[in-house]
Amino acid sequence: MKNFLDKDFLLSTKTAKELFHKYASKKPIADYHCHLNSKEVAQDRQFENINQMWLEGDHYKWRQMRSNGIEEKYITGNAPPREKFQKWVETLERAIGNPLYHWSHLELRRYFDYKGILNSETAQEVWDLCNRKLKERSMSARGIIKQSGVKVICTTDDPIDTLEWHKKIKEDKSFDVQVIPAWRPDKALNIEQPIFTDYINRLSKASDINIVSFTDFKGAFKKRLEFFISLGCRATDHAIEYITYVPASEKEVETIFEKKLKGNALTKEEELKYKTAFMIFAGQEYHKNDLVMELHYGCKRNNNTLAFDKLGPDIGYDCINNFAPSAQIVDFLNALNSTEQLPKTIIFSLNPNDNAAIGTILGCFQNASALSKIQQGSAWWFNDHKVGMIDQLTSLANLGILSNFVGMLTDSRSFLSYARHEYFRRILCNLIGEWVENGEYPYDIKMLSRIIEDISYDNAVRYFKFDI
Secondary structure (H helix, E strand, O other), X not given: OOOOOOOOOOOOOHHHHHHHHHOHHHOOEEEOOOOOOHHHHHOOOOOOOHHHHHHOOOHHHHHHHHHOOOOXXXXXXXXXXXXXXXXXXXXXXXXXXXHHHHHHHHHHHHHHOOOOOOOOOOHHHHHHHHHHHOOOHHHOHHHHHHHOOEEEEEOOEOOOOOOHHHHHHHHOOOOOOEEEOOEOOHHHHOOOOOOHHHHHHHHHHHHOOXXXXXXXXXXXXXXXXXXXXXXXXXXXXXXXXXXXXOOOOHHHHHHHHHHHHOOOOOOHHHHHHHHHHHHHHHHHHHHHOOOEEEEEEOEEOOOOHHHHHHHOOOOOOOEEOOOOOHHHHHHHHHHHHHOOOOOOEEEEEOOHHHHHHHHXXXXXXXXXXXXXXXXXXXXXXXXXOHHHHHHHHHHHXXXXXXXXXXXXXXXXXXXXXXXXXXXXXXXXXXXXXXXXXXXXXXXXXXXXXXXXXXXXXXXXXXXXXXXX
């Protein structure tokens, strides 16, 4: 029987161990999609206690605590931090098979040098140890980033954001990790939302363009995108229910846009026509500026209306949506490709049943402009566990070129979540190690090491053209 979380955790073969310890573990991190707060990086936030680091805004943990019957006051409520931590520990010790169990213990080992097991009996010991450690300068926001081996971070930012904290980070020569904005225009896309008109007014002010038409909007979009690019933006991101393709004439789109600004309700077809026109225009701009377009879809959000009314959005009441029409995804990509304006694109679906469909879509639009120009994103959100990662990697290998994969991202608000890169790399090395020792790929260490290093880091640097 293996010891829990020993040096060969998740590594079952000699080849897997060699690939991880000699190659994967040595590579830095390019975190091309996350939700870290740029202000906290700029100000080098020093956390007061482990509860702040673990439970502030972490809906992964909140969901599990609710499943364990914990009262909301200990989750998002005003209970004392020590009591919240205790309730999380009582949940964690029951979370056998859940990635949070592994992630939490990896974080304790890598950042706090705690080799024990966190449970109800050791909670006070861990609380005291972590809080003492957090007083050290090496455990500030920047300190954690540095000791994690991170070279570049792409945050997630709205087009109207001033990016003031990104400017401060860029001007600070004492911190050599790149923290660059990523363009996330969801509020401008979601024309059906009640806040849309107000948001357009705010975009008008941010861009200094009076937006009364879709043409005006496109001008404002371009102007703000140029501002993001001036601060190093290399990636764009869209969180959408599904990728639509319901084409319309320019005149129709102008009519729909103006109708919404006047406060009139839109039909579902009008909404889809606007979203299609928006995404086609956006894709063209991304291609022109050599930006990567990331498409995250397949989530149904804020499903518990009783909780939403009390607590608001993004608190852990989301689920997988099993509706994502592949035909519309293909038609959308084809519309951009037909005019030679398809940007590099990464497709993420929250539904693991979409793996094979995405794998076949990729092959329709590859060309010599980039290695695997169209990518399948890593196992995302509800899928970034051992089984989900293995399924995504295996499907991509079956239908595409796994060696060109841009690899893992954190998609997290936590500075400790870089342990997830280690988790992913161990799973990757074990999967490839098993293929080698099963005779499915030769033991060619020169090629194997290159594949592992590429997926771990180098592919992402080349694909996004990070200047590091």
